[in-house]
Amino acid sequence: MLAKINLLLISIPLMSLIGLGQISAFDCPSRFGYFPDKVECTKYYICNFGIASPQDCPDGLQFSTRLGNCDWKDNVKCAKYNGYAYRDGEDHPPPGTPEVPTTPGMLLYPLDDPRITEIFAQTQKPKLEVSPAQPCIPSSCQLPNCRCGSADPPNVMDPDDIPQMILLTFEGAVTDAAMNIYENTFKDTRKNPNNCPIRATYFVSHEWTDYSHVQNLANQGHEIAVSGISLQFNRNRSINSWEDEVLSQRKVLNEFAKIPVTEIVGMRAPYLSIGGDNQFQMLSNNGFLYDSSMPVSENEPPFFSFTLDYRINNDCMIDTCPNGSFPGIWEMPLVMWNDRSGDRCNMVDQCTDPENQQEVYELLISNFERHYTTNRAPFNIFTSAAWFAKEMNQRAFYDFLDTVLDKTDQAKYRNVYFVTMSQAIQWMKKPTTYRDIKTFKPWQCTDTPKVQPCTKPNTCTPWFEKNKEIRPFKTCRECPKNYPWIGNAYGL
Known part of the structure; x- marks a missing residue:
């Protein structure tokens, strides 16, 4: 009505x-x-x-x-x-x-x-105890725990010695349809040069997510991070509101996908609506390692990841960027792509639509080469499962994967690794040449999975009070009485 x-x-x-x-x-x-x-x-x-x-x-x-x-x-x-x-x-x-x-x-x-009630409740912001960020001087901000934003390779490394990281992320609900796409993408035959399976990071939103699928993704070695529980647009969230949005979803992931809270260390703000000091203070207060919400236009050559100990060195493209100092919080930037028209886009599905499979492939490979042929900064492919609904996008993407992962003598690209956000940060903290990556522990795949697979999920039909309806989802946990939401993340 x-x-x-x-x-x-x-x-x-x-x-x-x-x-x-x-x-x-x-x-x-x-x-x-x-x-x-x-x-x-x-x-x-x-x-x-x-x-x-x-x-x-x-x-x-x-x-x-x-x-x-x-x-x-x-x-x-x-x-x-x-x-x-x-x-x-x-x-x-x-x-x-x-x-x-x-x-x-x-x-x-x-x-x-x-x-409306929630938005009005957020109009009174608590007073922040945040130290204003000072300009970042490289001599005062050094790895492993601090890095100024720049396109300079860490530790003055020769780009030819740097393994080319690809940061593939998916954003949104993990549904049956999305899971089919993920299964086709992460075939056993697609492996990194160290013979470990390629990995991605999932910024999971709550509504319509099948938590048995999320648990299985974590079991396979992918990283699970937070998008948000309600995805309500609010550019002026308080710290408490950010905690409601982000910590509630972390609790849901912990409870219904059995992922340890200590493994859920990253977030991406809904709609890339950066929350300024309030958002980053919330991250700092609650043991997060990184954010990935900040578009960076500087891409020739592209930026590496950086920390927020000091003032950011890039233009703030979507208000409100942080002004305070947040030691130890990493920013995994959305380094802008160049699309077919010569303009910029920050996610694959926000670029001007190519007209055929070859143009999709050229969009992917041309942006990859801008990283690979210059400073080897991590190449970000940030997208959603919905982008793969076009068959030409799927086919072009799989061609791209097989091209950059080619290990034959005729391969054009060498030492390309698909890693998670956390794995990339571990490399940034301890930059390692491609020759030594096979002994670089954070990128190995020999450890026992920290999350067990979900083989016999329960189909739950809890009551969703907000929408006054039954809202089904799957989990290997006991089914809750109510659909998990802000203020009741466990569905009690």
Whole structure:
């Protein structure tokens, strides 16, 4: 039902750093961002400097205003209303609904929506005891525990001696459909040069996630990190609100995927909406090792990972970046890609859509070579399972994997390793030449898995109080009475 009375406007600044394709007559609500088509659920526009480029979601997906990206139809639930596309709980009421606002960048919520109470509760921020960050001077910030942001190889290493790390990350819910993609990607035949399986990092969100799959991914040696439990957009979160969003999801991962809390050490802010000092103080207070939410435009040559002991050396591309000092917290930056149009994008699925499999492959390999042929900074491939819904994307990606992992005498690329975020940080702390990687313990695969596999999951049907519905999920733990959520992560 569309809410018609007692409505409150909430401004949602839309963020993204994107490429430019075919120009459209669409009127961009703001200079940058992803915006839905007014009529079709599967169409959207990428706005770059106020110029719109039309895009289509892959088959089976619809554009989500809330996510700013394509998502599964069952998640978006977009339908036509009075001839307009409408996503319940995400969009303006369409024309013909009384008192429809016309201010760009606004979402409409009823006053009794539980999101309103939470947002109002976050308006009083606690006073921070944060030391202001000073300019980073390399002589005062040295490995293993401190590093200034820069494109300089650590310890003045010769780039030819550096193993080329690839940081492959997936973001969002771990569903059956997503798991099929992961299983096809991480075949036993795809291995790093040290004969260990290639690995990725998963920034897991809560709703629709199958926690038996998450447990099995952790058992296979992949890293599990936090995206968020509610994914509610809020640019002005307090420390307590960040703890609700991030620690609640860490508790859920610990309880229902059996992953030790000590192994869940990274996060990516929902929608890359960086939370300034409040977010990073929360990370510091709760034993996190890294964040991966900060786009970095400097990519010629690209940046290496860095710590937040001192002031960042890159431009802050999405407010609000931290101003304080947070010793020991690493930033795993989203080093910008160059897309086909020559513009920039920070995640694979935010680049201008290639037209065929060969163009997808060229997008991947050209951005990889910018790292491989210069300073060998870690190459980030940050994406979601939804990107693989297009068969040409899948095929091109698998061709790319097999090309960079080729170990024959004719191989063009050597010493390429797919590692997790935590493994990359361990290398940054102790830079090791490719010749010695086979004895570099953090990259070995001989240890007993810290998480056991989930072979006989329970199918749970707890009550989801927020949505007033049954919300099923799977876990090898005992089923909870209630669907886990903020304030009740264990579903008691």
